[in-house]
Amino acid sequence: MATYRESRALSPPLPEARGVVSASVCTALGEGRAVAITPETVAAADPFGDDLQLALHVLYELHYQGFDGVDDRREWDPELLRLRHHLEDRFLGAVREAAPGGEGDTVDEALAGLLVEPRGHDPTSMTHFLQREGTREQLREYAALRSPYHLKEADPHAWVLPRLHGRAKAGMVAVEFDEFGAGHPESIHARLFADLMADLDLDIRYGHYVDATPAEALASVNLMSTLGLHRARRGALVGHFAVVEVTSSPGSRRLAQAMRRTGAGPAAEHFYDEHVEADAVHEQVVRREVVAGLLADEPHLEPDVAFGVRATVLVEDRLAARLLNAWRAGRSALRRPLPP
Amino acid sequence: MEAVDRAGKTCVSNRFVVALCVCRRSRSYPWCDTSHRRRARGEERLDPADGRGARSGAQEEGGRDGGDVP
Numbered sequence: 454m455a456t457y458r459e460s461r462a463l464s465p466p467l468p469e470a471r472g473v474v475s476a477s478v479c480t481a482l483g484e485g486r487a488v489a490i491t492p493e494t495v496a497a498a499d500p501f502g503d504d505l506q507l508a509l510h511v512l513y514e515l516h517y518q519g520f521d522g523v524d525d526r527r528e529w530d531p532e533l534l535r536l537r538h539h540l541e542d543r544f545l546g547a548v549r550e551a552a553p554g555g556e557g558d559t560v561d562e563a564l565a566g567l568l569v570e571p572r573g574h575d576p577t578s579m580t581h582f583l584q585r586e587g588t589r590e591q592l593r594e595y596a597a598l599r600s601p602y603h604l605k606e607a608d609p610h611a612w613v614l615p616r617l618h619g620r621a622k623a624g625m626v627a628v629e630f631d632e633f634g635a636g637h638p639e640s641i642h643a644r645l646f647a648d649l650m651a652d653l654d655l656d657i658r659y660g661h662y663v664d665a666t667p668a669e670a671l672a673s674v675n676l677m678s679t680l681g682l683h684r685a686r687r688g689a690l691v692g693h694f695a696v697v698e699v700t701s702s703p704g705s706r707r708l709a710q711a712m713r714r715t716g717a718g719p720a721a722e723h724f725y726d727e728h729v730e731a732d733a734v735h736e737q738v739v740r741r742e743v744v745a746g747l748l749a750d751e752p753h754l755e756p757d758v759a760f761g762v763r764a765t766v767l768v769e770d771r772l773a774a775r776l777l778n779a780w781r782a783g784r785s786a787l788r789r790p791l792p793p
Numbered sequence: 794m795e796a797v798d799r800a801g802k803t804c805v806s807n808r809f810v811v812a813l814c815v816c817r818r819s820r821s822y823p824w825c826d827t828s829h830r831r832r833a834r835g836e837e838r839l840d841p842a843d844g845r846g847a848r849s850g851a852q853e854e855g856g857r858d859g860g861d862v863p
Contacts, residue, residue: 572832627809635807702827706820733825734812 457639458657460604460647464519465660468511471668472504478511478536482523488532495539500547501771503788505540506671510601510663512537513678517605518659541679545764548676552763560692560744560755563762567699579773582780584707589715593653594786595776596646597662598670602677603646604659607632609674612681613690617743619750621691624742628698628735645724652718655791665787669772676768680761688754691739691747692761696769698739701732796823 467483470476473494481488498505514520515528527533555562575581583592596603607629617625634640647657656662663671680690709725712718748755779786794811796804804823812825819826 568830569833570827570830631809635809703830706826729826730821730824731808733821733827734808734810736827737812737825738810 457644457647460643460657461518461659463658464521464523465658465663467520467523468507468660468663470504471507472498472502474498474504474540475507475511478508478533481533482511482515482520482527485524488530488536490536492539495536495543498540498543500543501668501672503668505543506668506675507663509537509540509544509675509679510671512540513675513682514660516678516682517608544672544675545679548764548767549760552760552767554756554759554763558756558759560695560748560758560762563692563759564695564699564740567696567762567766570703577770577773577777578704579776580704580707580711582777583711584714587711587715587780589653589717590791591780591786592711592715592717592721593655593791596650596653597655597791598666598776598787600646600650600655600662601660601666601671602674604643604657606642606646608643609677609681610690610694613687613694616684616687617691617747620746621743621750622746624738624746625691625694628694628738628743631731631735642724642727645720645727648720649712649717649724652721662787665789665791667772667775667786667788669768669775673768673772676764680764686757686761688747688751688757689761689764691743692758692763693765695736695739695744695758696762696765698732698735700769702729702736705729705732798823 467479468475470479474490477488477490480486495505511520512533515523515525515533519525519528571578571581574585579595583595587595602609610625611629614622614625614629630636632642634642634644638644650657677690677693680686680693705725705728709722709729712721712725744758748758776786785791794806794808796806796811796813798804806824814822814825814829816829818828820828
């Protein structure tokens with residue numbers, strides 16, 4: 454492999470708008486003007502649709518990598534923050550409606566289903582599909598649409614660190630330290646993913662595949678960002694992290710097998726092999742130290758943690774359904790197919 | 794952290810915590826790969842399990858470095 458060129462060396466161009474809301478955000482940023490949009494327009498947007506999800510994605514990216522030609526100070530533009538607030542309410546309101554908690558909503562109940570593995574093949578699981586019959590092209594699509602997350606893997610969860618203390622903080626920092634390479638830049642998980650993308654002949658530049666990424670995959674990252682950026686949602690962010698770590702190990706095992714079966718390459722295999730073992734450890738630390746530590750200190754957050762778990766399962770299930778529907782019908786799961 | 798398996802092979806992990814396999818089902822033995830999890834049919838996937846899964850199942854334990862090392 455050639456010398457590594459950092460995926461995040463540059464800020465990406467603004468993506469293409471997908472409707473009136475995202476167009477107003479992209480235009481305001483691109484032309485350095487104030488954003489102009491009415492609350493009625495936001496209220497009319499599909500909370501899970503391309504337009505609203507892309508608008509949220511662009512607004513959150515101001516906090517991560519920014520955009521080429523956009524003033525970095527727009528991150529704290531009060532009008533953009535006001536709009537983001539409306540969009541977040543619309544998105545999270547719809548998530549709450551679609552994934553309601555029951556009476557006496559506990560974290561154990563919310564997580565219990567995730568701690569059971571299906572016996573044999575699970576036809577609703579995207580990783581089961583990719584393990585059994587995923588083609589190299591489908592694995593490339595999967596990597597491309599996951600790249601808005603994995604090229605900044607664990608960054609959305611780092612926002613929660615100053616909001617935690619004691620056991621929860623120590624556990625969270627320890628897991629994040631591992632995610633960020635434990636002192637070795639070449640082992641940062643985002644870097645391991647860029648290496649995977651190179652094995653799959655994908656462009657590793659940050660933001661390169663956003664225009665091809667479907668709303669369901671943007672929603673997955675937007676959920677982490679909205680939970681991470683609000684101190685009020687620290688419980689839900691911890692719930693989100695628990696789902697990621699609990700489900701990652703067996704899912705990564707299946708994806709590692711898919712990479713091996715299709716001859717994707719050593720870095721592609723390594724990314725998922727590393728997550729099998731690392732996340733078996735992270736799961737224990739997140740459940741015993743981060744979740745239990747947070748709830749020991751702030752027991753009133755239990756419904757929030759449970760909501761974070763349910764919200765994550767909902768959003769990931771919606772993404773899995775989109776991908777499986779497309780692939781089973783022989784179609785691309787992306788908004789536009791990848792160049793060969 | 795070093796773990797020695799029954800064949801005498803030494804495995805090394807540099808993780809801040811290691812999860813040792815004690816159910817013997819791990820394909821990454823001696824490290825845990827979550828193979829201990831209870832199995833259910835696909836449609837039962839989201840049914841609540843008893844208690845805390847791995848905690849109540851107690852087949853795998855995460856241990857701090859220097860903990861239950863063979």
